[in-house]
Amino acid sequence: MKNLSLYTEGNSFVHNMDPINKILYIITVIAVAIIIPGKMSALACIIVSFILIAFAKVFKKVIPLINFSLLILISIVIIQGLFFQENKNVAFTLGKLNFYKEGLSHAILICFRVINILCAFAILILTTKPSDLIEELVKKGLSPKIGYVLSSVLQIIPQMTSTMGTIMDAQKSRGMETEGKLIVRLKAFFPLIGPVVMNSLIATRERAMALEVRGFSSNGKKSFLNDITYPKFNGFFRICMILIIAAAVVWRVAL
Secondary structure, X not given: OOOOOOOOOOOOOOOOOOHHHHHHHHHHHHHHHHHOXXXXXXXXXXXXXXXXXXXXXXXXXXXHHHXXXXXXXXXXXXXXXXXXXXXXXXXXXXXXXXXXXHHHHHHHHXXXXXXXXXXXXXXXXXXXXXXHHXXXXXXXXXXXXXXXXXXXXXXXXXXXXXXXXXXXXXXXXXXXXXXXXXXXXXXHHHHHHHHHHHHHHHHHHHHXXXXXXXXXXXXXXXXXXXXXXXXXXXXXXXXXXXXXXXXXXHHHHHO
């Protein structure tokens, strides 16, 4: 059975961490990078995330996510380097364009924060099964309907990718060209849209019927199939995250 999520199998302590703690980690690293001004705080959070990613052995899966954001990061550097409102000192000139030190410094800060957010979310998405994440959130009081929506969002891209791959294989078997020049690929891509959309609609209807058969809309108390026990360090980790946020706030107020 194909894995319809970005989750990567593993048995590291990051994989075994409570999903709620991973969400708290995301909040912590984002908050610290914003509360404590400067590039070093964001860079420190990135380094911590990279260490966790290395322990989880999902580094190869993170690189494409960062590469995907390169265009955005480059555009940030160009725009801030040229048009940042506090630009005064020219760093270098490229043709007729002057890039300023202040703008480039601010752009680096923004890029660090973007990468920090990407890495933090990568830890959650790549090391947590969507079902486990939603189940924990529902146990904490989240509405099952909202949980289902979140689960669908987490799985929609991998699911559509899987569907497109299946349809493309079927078209290849019928002699349709799907590889080669850009024009050939475009001609092969557009016929995919209809079947993918129709399959998504059919899957949505079937899923809704299956949920109703299982009493999804009932007002009774929900039960859970799995009773997951997380390691004891999860409580300590949660306390550490709360203390880090508190320390960052105190440090900022004190200054």
